[in-house]
Amino acid sequence: MRGDFVFAQSLVGSGLDDPDQNFYENYVCDSNRNYTKYCSRELDKLIDQQSMESDQDKRKQLVWQIDSKLQEDVVRPILYHMRQGTCWRPELKGLNLQVNSIYNGWHMEDVWLDK
Secondary structure, three states: OOOOOOOOOOOOOOOOOOOHHHHHHHOOOOOOOOOOOOOOHHHHHHHHHHHHOOOHHHHHHHHHHHHHHHHHOOOOOOOOOOOOOOOOOOOEEOOOOOOOOOOOOOOHHHOEEOO
């Protein structure tokens, strides 16, 4: 990709449960898939740091810091994000939706009606 564009739409998919794939593929300086050519060695260090952090609360704070930096630098502004709501009747039992993803949280094998 030449990269001589002013604006481009990105429809990349990424892993659901861990930010590493998204960060390393799209934002680190030396990634072949960093189509914006954005490069911040400081951000690369933060991405490495969050990847190695075993404390989930500390890692979450680092990920939020990375996200804030990407937004402040307008690396990939989010122009549209689809929101959705979910509702169900009290008789529906066993529905456990994922809290960290909008994609694969509809596991119906454990759902039943209590009537």
